[in-house]
Amino acid sequence: MPATSAAAKAGAKADKSVAAAVKSEAKVDAKADTQVKNAQVKATKKKAKAVNKSASAKAKARAKVAKASPANKVKATAQAETTGAKADAKADKVVIKADTKVETVKANAAADKAIAKVETNAVKAKANADVKAAGSK
Secondary structure, three states: OHHHHHHHHHHHHHHHHHHHHHHHHHHHHHHHHHHHHHHHHHHHHHHHHHHHHHHHHHHHHHHHHHHOOHHHHHHHHHHHHHHHHHHHHHHHHHHHHHHHHHHHHHHHHHHHHHHHHHHHHHHHHHHHHHHHHHHOO
């Protein structure tokens, strides 16, 4: 009868360690998902701000063109186009960096999830081995 008792104890211990590993994995998954969502929200805000800033700069430049005298109209138009191009380029850089950061956070989150899954599987395997070893005694 002692073998059964040892097997029961090992089974209970295994169940407890597996439950803890599963809980830990769920926690890691939730944290990773939250980080991705936060990064996406932050990136969306940054991108919107950059696009709005660009639109504002271009609007100011167009207003200058409208106010320019006929003699200075060509020069003002050229400056407005340059200003618009620079504003668009700056906004595009912000958008690219924000998107890249989100992708980096996603990649790190996927890696964290995969590592947690591997660790859970390792705990499960060890628990199964411990139960088998206790049952054979």
